[in-house]
Amino acid sequence: MKFAFKTAVIAATFIAASSANAQSxxxxxxxxxxxxxxxxxxxxxxxxxxIVTAATVPTIPGLDISGAVNTAAYTKATGNVSLTFSDAVTNGDNLTSLQAANSFVQIRRTTFNDDETTTTRSIFMANFDVNLSNSxxxxxxxxxxxxxxxxxxxxRSIFAADLPGVVGGTQGVIVPVFGPGGQVTGEASGGLAGSLRMNLGTADIILADLGLNTSATDPVAILVRTANWGTTQAAGTFAVPEPSTYAMFGVGLLAVGAVARRRKAA
Structure with missing residues (x-):
């Protein structure tokens, strides 16, 4: 009887674990x-x-997210552009990318003209996507x-890490965290490995549209194209769809109870 009961418990545990792993x-x-x-x-x-990050995305004809609350914020003192992510893509237990809808960062350059007027040229980057799988x-x-x-x-690709992979935190792996009452959540964190380099095609667009020299020998252009632009950090919290998971767990428990009752009656 002990063997049968133990077998049923193991089976119930396996069913519950398999169900949790099967869920996205x-x-x-x-x-x-x-x-x-x-x-x-x-x-x-x-x-x-x-760099400018207004609290509200400016109203610009042709810009889909005009007037939205900006989910990006630049802190000049630290050189950090923070992002609040709105969605993510996972592959099993691996976090592959995080999206920040309505994020908006402006690179602005103002020059003074001979006629004492000014010209302001802007580069806008919106809806950032941090892709951990392709760096x-x-x-x-x-x-x-x-x-x-x-x-x-x-x-467009703005930056790419010069080394593949994810470092720090959980290295992009979603790790289960068990809370009160058996509730399971997942946590993942990490940053792109290596140094961030600006995509060369994107660099050429930015240089040209800011009115800068795009020559291969221009010092500023060289700096923009070859600079280590910095590091990334990202973290996310996830949940397993509870109804189906706990339904399967309930099936397992019922199986345990049925076996126990049959053994007792015998």
């Missing part, structure tokens, strides 16, 4: 961002550019001069 982790919340390096800040300074940071890329028409370049 459901994203709950996440945060992270990009911390610019000294090289990156030097490149921005040398180009006469600054890239992408965003919707736009440019604009003064209050002219918005130019869209679509979704």
């Amino acid at each position: 982790w459901q994203f709950q919340s996440g945060s992270g961002g990009l911390t610019f390096s000294g090289d990156a800040l030097s490149a921005l300074s040398a180009s006469g550019s600054s 890239t940071i992408s965003a919707d890329l736009y440019s604009r001069t003064n209050s002219g028409a918005l130019v869209s370049y679509g979704t």
Whole structure:
């Protein structure tokens, strides 16, 4: 009888564990961002550019997220662009990417003209996606001069890490955390390995649309193209769909109870 009961308990545990593993982790919340390096800040300074993240995305014709609450925020003192993530993609227990909808970062450069007027050129990056599986940071890329028409370049790779993989934290693996009453949540964290380099095609767009020299020998252009732009950090919290998981666990418990009753009656 002891052997049969123990076997049923093991079976119930296996069913519950298998059910939990079969479920896709459901994203709950996440945060992270990009911390610019000294090289990156030097490149921005040398180009006469600054980073701006307004609390509300400015209203610009052609910009889909105009007027939304900005989920990106730049802190000049630390060189950090923080992101609040709205969704994630997982593959089994691996966190592959995190998306920050309505995130909006502006690179702005203002120059003084001979006629004492000014020209403001802007690069806009929106809806950031931190991809841990292919070691890239992408965003919707736009440019604009003064209050002219918005130019869209679509979704582009902005930065790529020069080493593959995820480092720090849980290294991008979703780790179960058990709470009161057996509730299971998952936590994942980490950053892209290696140094971040700006995609060369994106660098050329940014240089040209900010009115900067794109020559292969220009010092500022070289700095923008070759700088270590910094590091990333990301973290997310996840949940397993509870109804089906606990339903399967209940089936396992019922099986245990049935075996116990049969053995007792015998």
